Amino acid sequence: MEKINLKISRENRSGIIVCRKSDPGRLVRAALPYDKSLLIMPEDMDEKLKRRLKKSFPGEVFLMSRGRGKELAEAEKIWGVMLKKGFSRDSVIIAAGGGKISDMAGLAASLYMRGIRWVSIPTTFLGQIDAAIGGKTAVDFAGVKNVIGSFYLPVFTVMDISLLEGLPAAKFREAAGEIYKYIMITGKKTSSKLARLLPGVERRGEKAVYECVLECARFKARVVEKDFLEEKGIRETLNFGHTAGHAVEMLCALPHGTAVWWGIKYALGLSLETGLMKKAEHERLLKLLGSRDGKEILKLKGAFGRFLEIVRSDKKKRRRNNYFVLLRRRGKTAGLADIPERILKSAYSSLTFGVNGGADEN
Numbered sequence: 112m113e114k115i116n117l118k119i120s121r122e123n124r125s126g127i128i129v130c131r132k133s134d135p136g137r138l139v140r141a142a143l144p145y146d147k148s149l150l151i152m153p154e155d156m157d158e159k160l161k162r163r164l165k166k167s168f169p170g171e172v173f174l175m176s177r178g179r180g181k182e183l184a185e186a187e188k189i190w191g192v193m194l195k196k197g198f199s200r201d202s203v204i205i206a207a208g209g210g211k212i213s214d215m216a217g218l219a220a221s222l223y224m225r226g227i228r229w230v231s232i233p234t235t236f237l238g239q240i241d242a243a244i245g246g247k248t249a250v251d252f253a254g255v256k257n258v259i260g261s262f263y264l265p266v267f268t269v270m271d272i273s274l275l276e277g278l279p280a281a282k283f284r285e286a287a288g289e290i291y292k293y294i295m296i297t298g299k300k301t302s303s304k305l306a307r308l309l310p311g312v313e314r315r316g317e318k319a320v321y322e323c324v325l326e327c328a329r330f331k332a333r334v335v336e337k338d339f340l341e342e343k344g345i346r347e348t349l350n351f352g353h354t355a356g357h358a359v360e361m362l363c364a365l366p367h368g369t370a371v372w373w374g375i376k377y378a379l380g381l382s383l384e385t386g387l388m389k390k391a392e393h394e395r396l397l398k399l400l401g402s403r404d405g406k407e408i409l410k411l412k413g414a415f416g417r418f419l420e421i422v423r424s425d426k427k428k429r430r431r432n433n434y435f436v437l438l439r440r441r442g443k444t445a446g447l448a449d450i451p452e453r454i455l456k457s458a459y460s461s462l463t464f465g466v467n468g469g470a471d472e473n
């Protein structure tokens with residue numbers, strides 16, 4: 112078992128526990144007294160896992176309805192249960208599930224009675240390597256992803272890799288998109304280590320999964336510590352691949368990690384087209400990224416206008432027309448704003464080039 116301390120200030124900190132198998136409830140209770148707990152899980156999660164978590168956290172349970180997204184309406188239902196059951200500022204929310212649950216439950220915790228403590232128990236691989244670290248909470252609103260949210264750290268995050276046992280293999284492949292993000296933006300040592308671990312992770316080897324979770328959590332925690340509120344240009348490096356990735360996620364209805372993989376491919380193309388990255392480095396990184404089935408992005412064909420709209424609605428652009436985190440070379444990011452439309456389009460056309468079906472006109 113390893114513990115990573117994420118400390119923003121004396122009052123604002125979070126403990127991240129990475130372990131192979133635990134009773135998460137016991138770990139949490141040993142460190143955190145509380146009167147009542149609300150365990151929030153997705154309704155459609157593996158039954159065995161739901162039973163294990165209910166046993167570990169006796170108390171109230173809220174199941175997020177199958178098929179529901181990160182919606183304010185779900186958070187309202189959570190507040191309704193908490194009020195009805197007499198939850199106070201000494202109570203705690205336990206968010207167990209994927210990134211959707213931690214984003215939404217974290218937001219619910221940050222607003223109930225002006226903020227009550229919460230614990231994150233990520234049960235997806237993507238949750239463990241990324242979503243559950245760093246206290247970004249959010250719901251989607253009016254068709255815009257993560258637009259209503261807060262920065263609100265959980266008191267604890269328990270990354271127990273045995274919770275991933277029932278997770279379909281596809282969920283590991285999807286999350287690889289976020290691992291590629293780390294491979295592209297981290298320094299040589301971490302980047303090479305993650306690249307070495309990736310095949311083992313895709314085979315779901317226990318050692319590779321454990322090491323990968325630990326490495327990603329350590330890296331992300333250090334980045335978040337330096338720039339919790341994303342004001343210094345440090346935390347935003349974690350958004351590499353995400354501006355286009357969010358557009359792909361929405362337009363092609365792809366899982367987050369898969370969309371991020373395509374977003375990285377677009378960001379590499381854009382890094383080349385804007386002259387930030389040299390051709391040889393672009394080819395090297397594309398090779399490292401490997402390939403995926405172009406059918407996944409069929410819906411991008413002919414959708415450049417909509418893509419642009421989503422890119423322009425990204426909250427990170429602030430007052431600018433658009434904003435992308437790009438790469439000069441592996442490990443060296445650069446933020447670029449107001450990229451001309453023809454360059455955005457050229458990178459888009461090369462992304463969709465050779466993808467069959469739909470209109471040819473981008």
Ligand SMILES: NC(=O)c1ccc[n+]([C@@H]2O[C@H](COP(=O)([O-])OP(=O)(O)OC[C@H]3O[C@@H](n4cnc5c(N)ncnc54)[C@H](O)[C@@H]3O)[C@@H](O)[C@H]2O)c1
Binds near residue numbers: 154
């Ligand atoms: N806040 C952040 O920093 C951050 C970072 C990355 C992604 N995200 C968000 O995370 C979300 C995606 O998260 P995700 O990929 O973890 O998945 P998810 O939350 O979208 O869905 C997970 C699905 O897997 C099922 N599931 C969860 N654990 C399981 C298990 N152990 N066994 C079997 N089934 C299980 C659930 O029932 C659910 O249907 C997106 O909304 C994205 O915006 C947030």
